[in-house]
Structures are given as C-alpha cells and as structure tokens.
Amino acid sequence: FLIALFYFVVHNLQTSLGIVTAVTGGLLGFVTFKICRSRFSPHDSFFGAFLVLFIYQLNAFLPINKPYVYVLYRGSDILNTFLVFSILFLVIRLIQTKKIIYSIGAGFLSSLAYLTRPEGLLLWMIVVGMLIVLSAVRMVQIPFRLILVLILTFLCFSSPYTFYLKTVTGRWMLSGKVAAG
Numbered sequence: 001f002l003i004a005l006f007y008f009v010v011h012n013l014q015t016s017l018g019i020v021t022a023v024t025g026g027l028l029g030f031v032t033f034k035i036c037r038s039r040f041s042p043h044d045s046f047f048g049a050f051l052v053l054f055i056y057q058l059n060a061f062l063p064i065n066k067p068y069v070y071v072l073y074r075g076s077d078i079l080n081t082f083l084v085f086s087i088l089f090l091v092i093r094l095i096q097t098k099k100i101i102y103s104i105g106a107g108f109l110s111s112l113a114y115l116t117r118p119e120g121l122l123l124w125m126i127v128v129g130m131l132i133v134l135s136a137v138r139m140v141q142i143p144f145r146l147i148l149v150l151i152l153t154f155l156c157f158s159s160p161y162t163f164y165l166k167t168v169t170g171r172w173m174l175s176g177k178v179a180a181g
Contacts, residue, residue, distance in 0.1 A: 002079075024082040029053040031085045038092065052085075076116060083113040084123060091127055094150075095140050103146040107153025114158050118175035124154055 006016035029049040036045035087109050094102035110127065113120030131147050134140045165173045 021078050024079045025053065028078065028082040028085060031082065031089050035085065035089050035092065038096075080113060080117045080120070083109050083116060083120070087113065087123065087127065091131070094146060095131075095142060098142060098146060100146060100149055103149040104153050107150040108157055110150075110154045111157035114154075115161055118177060121158075121174060 002020045003013070003016045006019045007013055010016055010019070029052060032052040033045050033049035036048040040048070087106050090102045090106040090109065093099070094106060106127065110120065110124040113123055128147065128151060131140075131142060131150070135142050135144065135147070162172070162174065165171075165176055
C-alpha cells in the first residue's frame with residue numbers, strides 16, 4: 001500500500017520502494033533506540049540503534065544500485081523488521097502503562113506485519129500467547145480486556161485479506177503464497 005501511494009507521486013516503482021525502505025529503515029533505528037532507552041543509558045541506546053541500522057541485511061535503505069528483485073526482498077525485510085520492533089515497543093509500553101492505545105497499536109501493527117509477510121501471524125500468536133500466560137501466572141498484571149482489544153484489532157484489520165483469499169481461490173487460506181491447486 002505504501003509503495004503504491006508513493007508510486008502515484010513519483011511514477012517509478014524502484015524509487016517508491018526506495019522511499020518506503022528508507023523511511024522504515026530510519027524509523028527502525030528510532031524504535032530500537034526507544035526500546036533500548038527503557039533499559040540502558042542514552043549512549044548505549046544510540047549505539048544499539050546504530051548497530052541495527054547498519055546490519056548488512058537491513059541496510060537496503062542506503063543508496064545502492066541493486067536489481068529490483070533483490071531490493072524488493074530486502075525492502076520487505078526492513079519493513080517487517082520495523083513492524084516487529086514496533087510491536088515489541090508497543091507491547092512493552094502496554095505492559096508498563098496498561099493503556100488501550102498501545103493495545104490497539106500492537107494489534108494494528110501485528111496485522112500489517114501479517115499482511116507484509118505471512119510469518120507475522122506466528123508473531124501475533126506468540127505475542128498474544130505470551131501476554132495471556134504472563135497474566136495467568138501473574139508475572140505482569142495486564143487486564144484481559146486489553147489483550148482482547150489487541151486480538152480484535154488484529155482480526156479487524158487482517159480478516160479482510162482472508163476473506164479476499166476465500167473469494168479468489170474458493171478456499172480458506174491464511175496466505176496467498178500457497179498454491180490453490
């Protein structure tokens with residue numbers, strides 16, 4: 001969706017992908033800094049963000065001349081990594097503050113992670129399972145209604161894709177990567 005949005009402005013698919021990759025790559029460093037900042041000094045947090053930004057597999061936002069297929073793959077990795085780190089940040093904030101906005105944000109970003117890469121569904125299940133187990137054993141005190149909001153937000157934003165796949169393939173599927181044989 002983001003690539004298409006920028007495509008309407010710049011009329012070049014490669015440039016549109018580069019913009020989305022650059023923005024999410026930069027934001028990945030910011031989210032990493034915020035996560036580290038809750039536990040470490042500003043200097044150490046900056047160093048952690050710097051390391052994440054310059055990991056070889058996540059540096060596609062740097063100006064390089066690669067064939068479109070390679071950049072597309074690396075671009076989705078950066079976007080997905082940004083979403084995963086953002087979900088982690090929102091879940092940490094949800095546990096700390098117990099505010100519904102973090103629950104909604106984590107659910108929404110979990111659905112975007114799933115729509116970006118099907119593995120996002122597994123991440124969402126792990127996050128929800130972890131919150132339920134940690135609440136059940138009283139390691140964290142988080143109201144069940146906030147977990148329910150996270151679940152419902154995820155389902156609200158990701159279920160249209162599942163219904164779309166059912167309409168197109170005639171089968172209930174969680175990913176369009178599976179052949180409809």
